[in-house]
Amino acid sequence: AKNAGRNRYAYFTPALQVAALNRMRLTNDLRGALKGDQLALYFQPIVHLATGRIHKAEALVRWQHPQRGMVSPCEFIPLAESSGLILEIGQWVFHEAADWAQRWRAEVDPAFQISINQSPLEFQHDGGDGVGYEDWLRHLRELGLPGQALVVEITEGLLLDATATVSDKLLQLRDAGIQVALDDFGTGYSSLSYLKKFDIDYLKIDRSFTRNLAPESSDMALSEAIIVMAHKLGLKVIAEGVETPEQRDLLARAGCDYGQGYLFARPIPAAEFDALLRHP
Numbered sequence: 001a002k003n004a005g006r007n008r009y010a011y012f013t014p015a016l017q018v019a020a021l022n023r024m025r026l027t028n029d030l031r032g033a034l035k036g037d038q039l040a041l042y043f044q045p046i047v048h049l050a051t052g053r054i055h056k057a058e059a060l061v062r063w064q065h066p067q068r069g070m071v072s073p074c075e076f077i078p079l080a081e082s083s084g085l086i087l088e089i090g091q092w093v094f095h096e097a098a099d100w101a102q103r104w105r106a107e108v109d110p111a112f113q114i115s116i117n118q119s120p121l122e123f124q125h126d127g128g129d130g131v132g133y134e135d136w137l138r139h140l141r142e143l144g145l146p147g148q149a150l151v152v153e154i155t156e157g158l159l160l161d162a163t164a165t166v167s168d169k170l171l172q173l174r175d176a177g178i179q180v181a182l183d184d185f186g187t188g189y190s191s192l193s194y195l196k197k198f199d200i201d202y203l204k205i206d207r208s209f210t211r212n213l214a215p216e217s218s219d220m221a222l223s224e225a226i227i228v229m230a231h232k233l234g235l236k237v238i239a240e241g242v243e244t245p246e247q248r249d250l251l252a253r254a255g256c257d258y259g260q261g262y263l264f265a266r267p268i269p270a271a272e273f274d275a276l277l278r279h280p
C-alpha cells in the first residue's frame, strides 16, 4: 500500500502542479484583462413565447485572451471568485449592461430589460468600497435609468443558507426597483418555500429540464407543475436552453412566459444584438 501511495504521488504531482500553475497564470492574465479591454459583454435574447418578440436579454461575459483565444466563463469566473477579481468584473458588467439597457429602452423598447449574473460572493459583498450597491445606484442616477431596466440572476443555494446579508440585499434591490430572477431552477435543492418567503420576480427553468421535454415525459410534467406553481406565486417563468421548435411549442402550451436558447439566438456581441433588436 505504501508503494502504491508513493506511485500515486509520483504520478499525480506534476499534473497537479501544471494545473495549479495554469490557474495562477490565468488569474494573473485576468487582472490584465480588466484593464486591457479584453472583456466583452455578449447578449442573448429572451423571447416572449406567445408573440415571438424579444423582450429582454441576458448579459454574459466573455474573455478574449490574447494568446488563448476565447476563454469560457465557466473557466474564469471561478478564478475571478477565488481571487476577488469578481467584484471588479461584476462592476464592469453592471455598468456595461446599464449603458446598453439605457440605449435600447430609449431607442427601441421602453420596457426592455437586461439581466446580469451574480455569483454568491458578489451578492453577499457588503459594498462600502466603491464596488457594489452604492456604485450601482450612482450609475443608475447618472444615466437617469430606472432600476426596472435590470434583473439580477442569483442561484438557489444563496436563498437556502439565507443569511441576514442575503435578505437585506434582496430588499435593497427591491427598493431600487431592480428585479430578481432565480437561475438554474431545478438543479439544486429546489425548495419551494423560499419562493414565497423572498420577493422573486422570475424563475428560470434549468436547461437540463428543457433538454428532455417530450409530450407525456416526466420532465414535461415537472415543467408544467413548476410553471403553474410559479404563476400562482406571481412569478414569470423563463425556460433556458430552448434548442428546438418542439421544445418551444411544448413550453408555450404549458404556459411558460419566456424562452431563451440557441433556437432563437446564441449569445452575441452588443453590436450584433443591437441590429437583431432593431431588425428582428
Ligand code: C2E
Pocket (backbone or CB within 6 Å): 044, 059, 060, 061, 072, 073, 074, 077, 090, 093, 117, 118, 119, 183, 184, 207, 240, 241, 242, 243, 260, 261, 262, 263, 267
Ligand atoms: P448561466 O447563467 O446558466 O448562463 C446560461 C449559459 O447557457 C450561457 O453559457 C449560455 O451561453 C448557455 N446557453 C444559452 N442557450 C443555450 C442553449 O440553447 N443550449 C446550450 N447548451 N447552452 C445555452 P456561458 O455564456 O458559457 O456562461 C456560463 C456561466 O458563466 C453562466 O451560466 C453564468 O453562471 C456564468 N457567467 C456568465 N457571465 C457572467 C457574469 O457576468 N457574472 C457572473 N458572476 N457569472 C457569469
Ligand code: CA
Pocket (backbone or CB within 6 Å): 058, 117, 153, 183
Ligand atoms: Ca444566468
Ligand code: CA
Pocket (backbone or CB within 6 Å): 117, 155, 183, 184
Ligand atoms: Ca448561473
Ligand code: CA
Pocket (backbone or CB within 6 Å): 183, 184, 204, 206, 240
Ligand atoms: Ca442558467
